[in-house]
Amino acid sequence: MTYIPRKPTIFSNTPWWLLAIALLFVLGLWAITADGTYSKIFRALSGGIVTTLWVTLVAFASATLLGLLVAIARTSRHRVLREAATFYVEIIRGIPVLVFLFYVAFVGAPALVVAANWLLQPFDTVITVRQFDFVWRAILALTVCYSAFIAEIFRAGIESVDHGQIEAAHALGLSRWKCFRLVTFPQALRNILPPLANDFVSMVKDSALVSALGVQDITQLGKVYSSGTFLFFETYNVVAFLYLSMTISLSLLVRLLERRLREKNR
Template identity: 85%
Template sequence: MTYTPRKPSILSRIPWWLLAITLLFVLGLWGITGDTGYSQIFRALSGGIATTLWVTAVAFFAATILGLLIALARTSGNRILVELATFYVEIIRGIPVLVFLFYVAFVGAPAMVGGVNWLLQPFDTAITVRQFDFVWRAIVALTICYSAFIAEIFRAGIEAVDRGQIEAARALGFSRWKCFRLIIFPQALRTILPPLANDFVSMIKDSALVSALGVQDITQLGKVYSSGTFLFFETYNVVAFLYLTMTISLSLLVRWLERHLRQKRY
């Protein structure tokens, strides 16, 4: 008589940490919906969810495009482009995000407005610094900061592609653009996507820094509400719950993406 091992149940295959997180989420959701005070706090902060997601999505999209251009410059082989791109990456990565946020908001923005007004002199018109909304100043700052990190992700993915394939494509008469589009980028994408998605999760957390500029995101609304009601414990419980819901959901999506790409590769 042969022994047939029993197939493990679905519950036994679920990681304990995921069960614990699910339990915390259920308890948090039950607490918010079942308590009048927490429900009121949630309604007061819910308007900041759209701002947080908007700032994160726009900044991350722009940072991805800029990071790709910088990575292409670093891997171009042109000495001037390589040096300029490397200088940009090293300088930006060495400045804390909050410091750079203040720099862009209170130094870069007036300088940009001054440059625009200089260009508009022949048209006898001008704009003021107040017209440069703080939301867009925050987006510009996050874009520049994260473009340096994303550039390194793209560079690592591009350099991970076997040089023999690139040389073979060039030998067959492929242009640099065609070689990148058909040979390099599709293979590099599998290496790039997981850390790129992790950077998106990190940007959601770092977007809380824009509250220092008065942008009405989740953190800023929580700060205003708690200072007016003195319900600091309850308010920041809801703030933490909202951020955890967004970041953990995206983290689970990243894990699924990594597993899917690994299976597809092999």
């Protein structure tokens, strides 16, 4: 008897965990659209989605730029820059994000306002602490915290480039800046994109900590709504669904990116 292999279907190649997640997403979406209570909660929390995404995008873009500068300093030939950058990374990574958030909001922000007023004395302009919005304080804190981790990702990517290519670029007459821009950084960027994207997913989750400052993100709106209606179970179901929708979508994009990079490097 001849064995005839079955033609693979879309479900045979799909991981079970992905099917389970898809089922949870469909159930959550059905509950929000069909159940009046969940629909009302979703409408109440929907404004926090914009705030969450805004804080995450601005903070991550700023942290990436600052992390790149710190990584360049860590790989510099000058010892003073290397030591200062290493000190920055080790100190920032050793402080919990929530603690640093409070420190920036209630210590760093007033100090920055005092410094700004000192610089603006010739212009007869005075800035108050209240003018420093808590959203921007949260963005500043997340920027500094994540820049230390992103700096290590950039440093690992820069050091992964074969030193022989750098020496060859110098032999061809390229300056250090051109060598970094044309040889080192493009290769390093290809290696660090997946871990950099993973840090972006982590920042989406850590952005929930800004609710401790009263920023009107998803978590804060959920906290206020549940305390007023006592619908804690339903409210935090919606909060969890919103965060899961964002983080899992981003995680799948990261997996797709990693697969594309592996296929391109073959």
